[in-house]
Amino acid sequence: MDTLEQPDLTRYAALLPDTGEPGFGVYVHWPFCAAKCPYCDFNSHVRHQPVDQERFTAAFLKEMATVRQLSGPKTVTSVFLGGGTPSLMNPSTVSAILDGIGKHWHMPDGIEITMEANPSSVEAERFRGYRAAGVNRVSLGVQALNDRDLKFLGRLHDVADALKAIKLAREIFPRMSFDLIYARPNQTVDEWDRELKEAISYAVDHLSLYQLTIEEGTPFYGLHKAGKLVVPDGDQSALLYEATQEITAREGLPAYEVSNHARPGAESRHNLTYWRYGDYAGIGPGAHGRLTRGSMKIATATERRPEGWLELVERDGHGMLDQEQLGYEEQADELLLMGLRLKEGVDLARWQQLSGRDPDPKREEFLLEHGFIERIGNSRLRCTPSGMLILDSVVADLAC
Structure with a gap:
């Protein structure tokens, strides 16, 4: 496959630089997908009838108001629209959500605003609508660069769709990242070497590279337990991981976190907030948050079922099921757990x-x-x- 033309990297200077501080992020969870991948244990749901986006938007805004009361005034350093598949949202939905965040917290120009997108749901008009709404970084769930493994992973796109999405993202957004899953069944180091080098030739500044894990409750878990799905053993997984580190470092995208690689200065600001143990507001079904109040940190968690969350928000102003105060020892453990992932x-x-x-x-x-x-x-x-x-x-x- 031909590599894509390399863009002018000077345009990335428009985003505010990383200060090294944890910052304050806002995470918004869109819980709907066109299909459920067999390896996925995220809070994602398939609906065969159109989602009432106006009703969900109103609920997001209502929950924001409640979370703002918990957080107090904050300056937002990053926003992340995750899921699910946020690229199933209408651009008007995204615009209303970002306007709501700006209403409840201070949101300076130039902060990182990321949206996750699946190549199968990418359209140029929608991408331009998201960019006009304020999104300046897109994270594409590519997952593999061969059609056989894309089918195995249950993805709705093929390689041609993925390359089209990458090209569009590079044309429209100042920053772009995409995900790949490795340690797939029968995958060799040489095969991964070729695939990863191909990915780097398409990538602008950031890659997220995850080993395939078998999560309880997923279709892959049942197949694995029955002996019908065999993944690389510990030694082979270690070889694949080591090859990943070596290749990305040599190609100018070294690891800054155990699974994330970036050109210097292009690290994900939002994810750095998590790993540096900063505060973040979690909005939407199944979203988690960490909010500091005085000397204490509050861990928040919302109802996972989209319709259940929606009813709670409309009744109570939020869908939070849990607001746990974390003691100093718990905070120290979380700081260690998150921070040791970072280079x-x-x-x-x-x-x-x-x-x-x-x-x-x-x-x-x-x-x-x-x-x-x-x-x-x-x-x-x-x-x-x-x-x-x-x-x-x-x-x-x-x-x-």
């Missing part, structure tokens, strides 16, 4: 302030000696590439 690592002073202690010297020494973690001066701690392969174990050791 920049964890701010030790912040972790010590929350946890009230230093890392256990014996556990830290063990992890240092085995090359799983490293210090960055005296202020930060991060996982090494080897540590990233056993990230959950490293976090568990340090959190004890």
Whole structure:
């Protein structure tokens, strides 16, 4: 396949730069999809009748008003429209949602505003409508660059659709990213090497590269349990992961998080807010949030069923089922869990302030000696590439 013409990267300067601070994000969840992928355990739902977008828009705005009361005045540093498939929304719906965010919080010009999109639902007119509404970054769920694996993954698009969507996104939006899933059945390192290099030739500045995981409750889980779906074992998955890191670094898109790769300065601002343990408002069915009030952080979670959430919002002004106050130790654990995913690592002073202690010297020494973690001066701690392969174990050791 021919590579796409490389665009002028100077236009990306229009977006505000990363300050290194966690920031405050707003996440809006559109829960509807045209079809449910067999590997997906996200809160997504298929409806065979048209969704009442005006009614859902009114509910999003109503829930925003309630969350604004919890958060207090904030300056928004990023917005993320996720799902589901947000590119099934009308541009007028997106415009009304972004206007609502600007009404309830301060939203400066030039912040990152991302929308997830599936190649099968991409139309040039809709993309231009989203751009006119204020979206300046699109994240495409490409997932594979061969038709056989796209069919296996249950995607509604083929490679031709994906390349058309990538081309449109590059023409219309200042920033563009797309996702790929690897560690697919029978996938070799050489095959992934070729596919990843092809992806990088199409990518502008960002790629999200996820290993296929078998999640309970999905169709793939039942097939895997019955022995009808075999995924690469731990050793093969590690080889694929290591190849991913090597290739992306060599091609100028190094990992800045365990599964995310970007040209320097093009990292996802919104996802950095999560990983740096900043605050974010979660709006919509199944959305989660973290909001600081005084010295406490509140974890919010809303009703997952779209129609159930809608009824709650219309009755109570919000669809939140849970508002849990997180203690200092819980916050410290979450900070560690999120921050160690990042190449920049964890701010030790912040972790010590929350946890009230230093890392256990014996556990830290063990992890240092085995090359799983490293210090960055005296202020930060991060996982090494080897540590990233056993990230959950490293976090568990340090959190004890």
